[in-house]
Amino acid sequence: MNDRPVSEQSTRIAGAARRFVEFFGEFQDLVDRAGPDRCDFIAGNPQERAIAGYGEALRRHSESDDPTWFAYTMSLPKAQAAAAASLNTLLGTDYRPEDILLTNAAMAGLAACLRAVCDPGDEVVIVSPPHFLYEPILMATGASAVRVRMREDDFDLDVEAIEAAITARTRAIIVNSPHNPTGRIYPASTLTALAQVLTAASERNGRTIYLLSDEAYNRIVFDGRRFESPTLFYAPSFLIYTYGKTLLTPGQRIGYIALRPDIPGREDLIGALTVSQVVHGWSWPNALLQHALGDLERLSIDVPHLQERRDRMVSALRSAGYELHSPEAAFYLLVRSPIEDDDKFVRLLAEREVFTMPGSLLEAPGYFRISLTASDAMIDRALPVFAQAIADAST
């Protein structure tokens, strides 16, 4: 008798997500039970009121005389046009509105792309440390993850190791630039080399290896740097974006897949992506968010202020004795744990109501992660705690 209540495949997928689910469950409870002075650096989540103009944009599009305003909605042409125009301004590209497929933020876009191209037995290369949802999402297609470690010295892609990891079953690689949690923007030289490797391997295999480019942080860039989209270097690419970081509204799910106008197999891919969005439960963004997208595209969190936070924290943490680099982009500081057991150190901080994420959970053992989306008041309160904790650890 095999009366397990749940499927074997969902048990397998749950296994890949279990440590994160447990961590979030436990730490969300700790945060909720902590006092009003708690400092929450765990995730890229808002700790302050939504940015100015956000609620107004929602309100403005909440009513219309148009009978179709809240009818079944796939990708609305005006939302596609707004996204394409903005992306072209950022990247200097020529995306057309019809190249943009609206999705329920980045994870729904990633899930749709993977389902469109992967079969059971396929392999998908992911760069370690990866986002914790990459492996569960790709496993849902029957594919398996093949990890390639980033270069430890400069956090760049290790293109030689990627080349060595590719097999006849490799169907895709997921690249995340700017990278969570290192903040690394992969340089053009690396992306050129990656494209050469993927092109050669696709030819060798007689089967295209797709590049899935998770660009959630492509507008959260510091020091006037230029963001290089990996998709510009390789035609069989999906550019996957979410507005959840730029607007710091991760509970309002909207983002897109941008297909290069010259992507091979374009019509087949659009058909398969559409079916994927259907079978994931109609994973297009809500009508309201699509109506509002032209307005939302004009908004952003205060990136210069985020950069000031980065500088302040990097400086203060270094002064206190921590080792860390100053990230080029994204939301996170990746800090060397003063003791080898980063999980233990994170728990010591949590006892003082300063909540961070252990690097061992992120495939970055020996580190812990701080999100810069914490408020300035949280940073004020936390810096002395960080200083005390490293002092205690050294004694």
Add this chain to the structure above:
Amino acid sequence: MNDRPVSEQSTRIAGAARRFVEFFGEFQDLVDRAGPDRCDFIAGNPQERAIAGYGEALRRHSESDDPTWFAYTMSLPKAQAAAAASLNTLLGTDYRPEDILLTNAAMAGLAACLRAVCDPGDEVVIVSPPHFLYEPILMATGASAVRVRMREDDFDLDVEAIEAAITARTRAIIVNSPHNPTGRIYPASTLTALAQVLTAASERNGRTIYLLSDEAYNRIVFDGRRFESPTLFYAPSFLIYTYGKTLLTPGQRIGYIALRPDIPGREDLIGALTVSQVVHGWSWPNALLQHALGDLERLSIDVPHLQERRDRMVSALRSAGYELHSPEAAFYLLVRSPIEDDDKFVRLLAEREVFTMPGSLLEAPGYFRISLTASDAMIDRALPVFAQAIADAST
């Protein structure tokens, strides 16, 4: 060389959806190109301004001083509480807030349930005519659909045929009451018999057969009838609901899965459903819709007016010579086509800018479907066209 751009599994799933995708593609174009007097009876889609109070509810919850207002959102407790209270009023049940899992409407709920319980090789019984998305969604789990025809005389479930269709690999049955397109509410006697069959077959198989109850139309009920939820008769049941019909806002995705408090394997199921929602791309409803749910629960389309539309159209169509039954519930009239080729008849109507759905597409050959969500003005204009079309067909 096998350089197909898309996966074999997505090609297979697309095959199951192809006729619908083609129909909607072609007919949406026809509707868009038609004049302002077009009459759109194709889908359960709004043809008039959103109901009073809907936009106001969205606006009211578009801003808050709460920093977590638009943070990562799974099921918000206040939304769970609002849904549970409303469901208990409808059904006389004792659902607790924690028994409600919010989803991006019914299709996301159905997809999550199927992924949570089905493995490749499993079979899922669906009742023909089924919703056209059931088969593509269940195929995405690796399962296959087994069709059981409804009883043709009264549109009730054919419980004997369901019993005969069950095999050792049967994992679930999807039941839709009130049923699209017949409007049938399955009676308690049928549901009792169904539960007995499912219980016996689960014991015989040593593996639970789940009942997935699609109750999208459970509040769109006519003539003061009582809706019987199939889930009240069988513990291993998922009740799946969407607000998209009751509020007639199918582009605003919110609904839920309700788990009976006594469902066997409850904790394992909740874990698997959570992972399923994650891997479908975070398929929880947007924060805004969850914040607004308490207000939205107080709203509904005008069901008595829908019933008047039903009566008016049934009477007028019968007077014109059409054969049809008066539905107990839901949005649709299922009308016998005056000529055998229902697709041809639907195209004749479409030439006169009256747009309906052919029964052959719906697994109801010889019929065509009319959605009562059309406006009264559309009905005024369409009735003479329907009358002329059957007169022409008889000559």
